[in-house]
Amino acid sequence: MTYCVAVRVDSGLVFLSDTRTNAGVDNISTFRKMHVWEQPGDRVIVLMSAGNLATTQAVVSLLDERTKAVADRSPTLYEAPSMFQTARLVGNTVREVIQSSVPAGQRADSYFNASFILGGQIKGSEPRLFMIYPEGNFIESTDDTPFFQIGETKYGRPIIVRAYDRQMSFEEAAKLLLVSFDSTAKANLSVGLPLDLLFYEAGSLQVGLKRRISYDDPYYRVVSDGWSTALKQAFKSLPDFQ
């Protein structure tokens, strides 16, 4: 499994991804699941992936190669005129890769499936956030549903649903995603540190903070230990059943 989550706030986009991959609990590895393409002043594109690692790596590599050999294949990530077209480009690449792995025809429920969160901004339009399915189609976040999760989505969802506020600062949003991650990692072994955290400030057209967070990160320790205590306190504050 995997846990990646991205949230839209008024000031921009915040992304968080874990790095654990596994082929069974007895075979785990660390791989980056957050990929960034940046042309300062023109566009920032962030792609996070969950699912079959061969598929997600192939999708990322194809997207990346094609930005370097524009003559062969166009448009590339650096040429797409909008985030919507970027999402279509990624979706088509996902479809292409899965199809090549499943000769009998693409099956989204197959072992080769993968899903993606795509976010970013291209000059001349607003920051946008998409979730791309293994079938290559996708949905865009709206004010009603301003965040997307992929991988192990359940454990970490209740806190996001309850504590999200679109006026959150980047610092608060990062705290929210780290709390959500911590609940997930404590319950599902296939989700694990280190994490990749990225801030994108609306209108900046360049990557803001980009940091890898490991087990010994002091802030992560504060969140992980502090959240248990805060949760117990919150629980105590409710009146007992009568």
Added chain:
Amino acid sequence: MTYCVAVRVDSGLVFLSDTRTNAGVDNISTFRKMHVWEQPGDRVIVLMSAGNLATTQAVVSLLDERTKAVADRSPTLYEAPSMFQTARLVGNTVREVIQSSVPAGQRADSYFNASFILGGQIKGSEPRLFMIYPEGNFIESTDDTPFFQIGETKYGRPIIVRAYDRQMSFEEAAKLLLVSFDSTAKANLSVGLPLDLLFYEAGSLQVGLKRRISYDDPYYRVVSDGWSTALKQAFKSLPDFQ
């Protein structure tokens, strides 16, 4: 789906189950998922079920009928000498029912599957708590894992893992299970009120409190509204990312 949860505390056992069943989101109904067999002074047996409703109802009906026609089939729930033997009896009945639905041989991953939480006490031994799988085999709770969940287990797990304490009173344990339920019901439409709550006091050999909790239950409203506020407060109490 379904959400049933039972927890062992020093003072006894606490059970909570929802009542929603569905055959698609456009076809939901209310069915009791908590079943109790009681012979005051001798035994209390509580069985909660998740999965295919035809299977779980058949299992409960068979167990129940056989307590009334002892000559035909023995031992019955009222005769089993221990909770372990009771769990075997339930497990065998599950196997029997699923096998009869799947003529080609029992398949636990089939559409007919169901799982159960069994708890209670028989005179002469301690209260015990079991989880029974569709295959008919089962596990027993221990001090390390003093609770079992069936159905939609993920959303409501983090709070139990963090706030459980074996010295909890029944009132605190009921609060814990209701908070856990509330997180689940807010995230999964296939889990819904009314709820069935039951306390079993260790050594009493009779059912303690047994209550149905509906949407307009004042305590449920306090927990449901209060937990959102308490969670936001807990979240605020953590320092922001720096």
